[in-house]
Amino acid sequence: MDKQVLKAMSHHLSPVSYKRDDYIVRENQPVSRMFFITRGEVTKNENPPEANFIGEELLEWVLDKSFPTILPLSTCTVRVVSNDAEVLILKARMLKNVVSKFMKHFSNFASLSDIQLTWLKKVEIFQQMDEQVLEAICKCLKHMNFNVAKRHILQEKKPLKMMFFVIRGVVLIESDSALEENVKNTCEIGSFYGEELVQWVTTWVHKSFPAKLPLSPGSALCSVRGGPVEILALKADDLKSVVSEFRSKFSTETTLPTDSDQPRELTILKN
Structure with a gap:
């Protein structure tokens, strides 16, 4: 990287101290800052790190001139193993200020679609898909904002019209079904919900899609307490279109579910 850019970044570095067993960053969580280890020892995925900086994934984010809300996800977990550690941090918004002035120096970094791919690959079924299919799916991802507490994004036992990734706020997941009495969980930043839709679509890839969604x-x-919510949504119709376009990329050995062996969450609506 150009020395002029590095010098500009250095003006925005701030020291932060950590104690033993503190996590500096966790795998699959959004990267909101870069870290430079100046004192102490850390492990990266339980192994010694190859370099003294963490969060290089954030550099991918700067390619998009709009600086989207969605941040890249960490590819590692970093934990302090010495009695303490001192770290210099560079916050995302400060990096944004620097890059705004030196955008031409960042033209070789990954595109926004690369960032979205890291989010998709958090879902096991996407990890098994062809890269060309994933790139097409990335183009279908849509930002959606919700500003009213307790507003439904999806409703239990209603058509699963999308799967989504949480990129801001907290989404509450509730289920009062007989199998899961009053179950309540949350989806926070970096989490996803509705992957059953992907399983359903790919199951029917070599047949005509049923009229009803799972x-x-x-x-x-x-x-209520999480503030405004922003999600990255993959809608059912868009997913079906992509899968239909790339049918040849999917195995022909998929077994279609029957009424007797179909999982509860994949049950198709009946008339």
Whole structure:
């Protein structure tokens, strides 16, 4: 990287101290800052790190001139193993200020679609898909905002019209089904919900899609205390279009579910 850019970044570095067993960053969580280890010892995925900086994934984010809300996800977990550690941090908004002035120096970094791919690959079924299919799916991802507490994003036992990734706020997941009495969980930043939709679509890839979507196994609502919610949504119709376009990329050995062996969350709505 150009020395002029590095010098500009150095003006925005701030020291932070950590104690033994503190986590500096966790795998699959959004990267909101870069870290430079100046004192102490850390492990990266339980192994000694190869370099003294963490969070290089954040550099991918700067390519998009709009600086989208969605941040890259960490590819590692970093934990302090010495009695303490001192770290210099560079916050995302400070990096944004620097890059705004030196955008031409960042033209070789990954595109926004690369960042979105890291989010998709958090879902096991996407990890098994062809890269070309994933790139097409990335183009279908849509930002959606919800500003009213307890507003439904998805409703239990209603058509599962999308799967989504949480990129801001907290989504409350509720289920009062007989199998899961009054179950309540949360989806926070970096989490996803509704992957059953992907399983359903890919199951029917070599047949005509049924007219009815699978049922949502729970209700997804905006949390009262989590503030505004922003999600990255993959809608059912868009997913079906992509899968239909790339049918040849999917195995022909998929077994279609029957009424007797179909999982509860994949049950198709009946008339």
